[in-house]
């Protein structure tokens with residue numbers, strides 16, 4: 191296997207052998223180890239000395255259930271510490287299939303006013319991965335739901351990682367987006383402002399095409415199959431993870447009512463753990479709302495290849511067309527209960543906008559709640575909350591303050607109740 195090291199100052203790359211100390215690491219363990227070993231602790235997160243690291247998990251690319259995950263790490267613009275955020279996407283197994291254990295993005299263009307696209311594919315003649323760089327001039331400033339189809343039209347059946355307008359603006363609330371199985375920009379390594387780090391490298395997209403790649407090597411196939419079978423059977427029979435079980439029916443938002451009853455649902459800028467509107471926005475309400483609008487029951491789907499839990503949900507508009515995916519627990523409490531909003535259409539619109547602009551839904555929700563506490567909107571006012579998300583996406587002066595994250599916004603707006611730890615909002 192290799193480590194792929196990309197130098198964004200001159201758009202060159204090299205494949206390196208995996209050091210002995212990294213051989214048994216993958217995912218979060220590997221991204222954090224590389225950041226610890228290679229990133230100077232005192233460097234600026236958006237400067238040339240920070241590094242952005244992507245690593246599939248140790249079984250990503252195999253038939254292990256729910257294993258198509260990608261971990262992203264760097265020094266975080268929000269916390270100033272080692273950050274890890276991860277997502278499920280076909281991007282992860284495509285990278286793993288090329289025998290790449292990690293991708294390290296380092297340095298940045300001399301003039302940080304231009305964006306590039308890196309096309310990573312398997313070079314059959316050379317028997318190894320290859321990267322080609324091209325200017326990404328036509329993509330910045332556009333919403334991701336319109337840009338992703340352009341990238342698919344250009345490269346065909348590929349997987350995409352990238353940043354939206356928020357990452358281009360180097361907002362501390364920006365995430366790194368990956369496509370879901372429908373090709374939508376809906377799967378996020380959202381936390382910690384890693385989109386800003388990618389933006390600081392002048393990198394807009396990493397397009398991965400694993401066609402022809404050899405695939406992941408398994409040391410002991412029989413033993414692996416034994417473990418996979420055991421895990422699959424456990425997942426298929428447990429009430430939470432089985433088909434038509436809690437997650438497949440209600441998504442992760444099944445937690446809304448549970449957390450509300452436990453008194454732990456963040457409400458009105460963390461001023462309460464109980465929200466009267468919780469039943470209106472819980473996973474059960476999403477399921478029933480979809481049933482009413484579609485005229486049939488809708489169970490959830492996989493966000494990435496090979497997932498048998500299939501917790502990824504979709505919210506539909508009144509006319510039965512898709513509004514957005516995915517309406518996760520974290521997005522619902524942050525943009526819903528924590529802003530006092532009990533309208534699923536308003537919450538879904540804010541999630542869609544966050545996907546479109548490249549924003550972390552958690553940081554966005556906690557920041558809007560702080561803005562509400564400062565009087566910029568009333569708690570429960572979904573329409574004005576939507577306007578605040580647009581302010582971020584449009585890069586207005588207020589939007590740039592809100593895009594800087596909850597802690598910065600609280601300081602600027604003079605709000606004392608600021609639910610952050612080390613600069614990042616509490617999940």
Ligand code: SF4
Pocket residue numbers: 256257258278491492493494497498499500501502
């Ligand atoms: S659909 Fe849900 S359970 Fe499956 S990989 Fe995606 S996030 Fe995990």
